[in-house]
Amino acid sequence: xxxxxxxxxxxxxxxxxxxxxxxxxxxxxxxxxxxxxxxxxxxxxxxxxxxxxxxxxxxxxxxxxxxxxxxxxxxxxxxxxxxxxxxxxxxxxxxxxxxxxxxxxxxxxxxxxx
Amino acid sequence: xxxxxxxxxxxxxxxxxxxxxxxxxxxxxxxxxxxxxxxxxxxxxxxxxxxxxxxxxxxxxxxxxxxxxxxxxxxxxxxxxxxxxxxxxxxxxxxxxxxxxxxxxxxxxx
Numbered sequence: 001x002x003x004x005x006x007x008x009x010x011x012x013x014x015x016x017x018x019x020x021x022x023x024x025x026x027x028x029x030x031x032x033x034x035x036x037x038x039x040x041x042x043x044x045x046x047x048x049x050x051x052x053x054x055x056x057x058x059x060x061x062x063x064x065x066x067x068x069x070x071x072x073x074x075x076x077x078x079x080x081x082x083x084x085x086x087x088x089x090x091x092x093x094x095x096x097x098x099x100x101x102x103x104x105x106x107x108x109x110x111x112x113x114x
Numbered sequence: 115x116x117x118x119x120x121x122x123x124x125x126x127x128x129x130x131x132x133x134x135x136x137x138x139x140x141x142x143x144x145x146x147x148x149x150x151x152x153x154x155x156x157x158x159x160x161x162x163x164x165x166x167x168x169x170x171x172x173x174x175x176x177x178x179x180x181x182x183x184x185x186x187x188x189x190x191x192x193x194x195x196x197x198x199x200x201x202x203x204x205x206x207x208x209x210x211x212x213x214x215x216x217x218x219x220x221x222x223x224x
Contacts, residue, residue: 099210
């Protein structure tokens with residue numbers, strides 16, 4: 001059974017600081033997703049990582065994937081208040097061979113303070 | 115395109131009642147899924163479909179039925195609601211590696 005674990009689950013940051021959210025998963029997969037969710041809202045797609053060594057960046061967020069270590073990271077650079085949200089990673093249940101079947105991590109609640 | 119739409123946005127049921135959560139997409143996607151989200155947890159897959167007429171169970175299918183008679187619609191039926199089904203329900207459709215999530219239905223069972 002695929003398990004996806006994120007840490008930390010809660011992250012309180014000061015504006016301007018850097019930090020990393022980790023996502024570990026238990027079985028082989030070549031596809032990993034990162035999502036953002038604001039309170040009471042749906043999920044917003046941030047990144048889809050499709051191969052070992054994949055790195056994607058958008059603004060202050062950068063995601064990477066190491067399929068050998070079964071680890072993805074979401075790095076936040078110079079945090080700003082607008083990044084406050086819950087961040088989820090998710091992995092394809094069938095190791096990257098199917099669609100529409102994701103296993104999610106528990107989520108990391110990020111709060112950025114002035 | 116309206117994308118993925120869900121109705122209703124909010125619903126309160128009494129234990130034992132039945133209801134259908136509606137999900138529709140206008141993007142002609144073959145793959146559609148239903149997830150539930152509980153506090154402190156990520157989303158969990160209830161049922162999914164790889165095309166009209168084809169459905170299968172996800173991680174937490176008990177107490178839910180689905181059918182897929184058209185590409186556009188993927189309704190989720192609660193046969194006899196229980197308080198444990200209080201949750202936020204998200205429908206998604208998939209094109210390639212991109213998932214499109216609906217706005218969600220917040221369901222409370224008393």
